[in-house]
Amino acid sequence: MAAFQRTVNRTYGVADDQNPIMNRLISFVWMLLLVLLLIILMILQGFGQGIIMYLRLILHLSTVATKVVAEIRIPLYHRSIIYNCDAPLLFCSQR
Secondary structure: OHHHHHHHHHHHOOOOOOOHHHHHHHHHHHHHHHHHHHHHHHHHHHHHHHHHHHHHHHHOOOHHHHHHHHHHHOOHHHHHHHHOOOOOHHHOOOO
């Protein structure tokens, strides 16, 4: 990450005299943010449907909203394989 930052800075001609310790510290913070983002995305992918169903009860959402979120969460191709359905997926029921 630090090498990438130095290369970009050199390419655009900015911050020629950066402190190496600050450069490493900033790179470390960016890496922590990226790892945190990946962890959040994995949690949402794994527990997203449960979270949506819980929010549906609290916020009184319609079932269409939860089906739309389910369509976004699990792409079309994988859904048709899992549920063996050729119809539009909003009308496809689990067998």
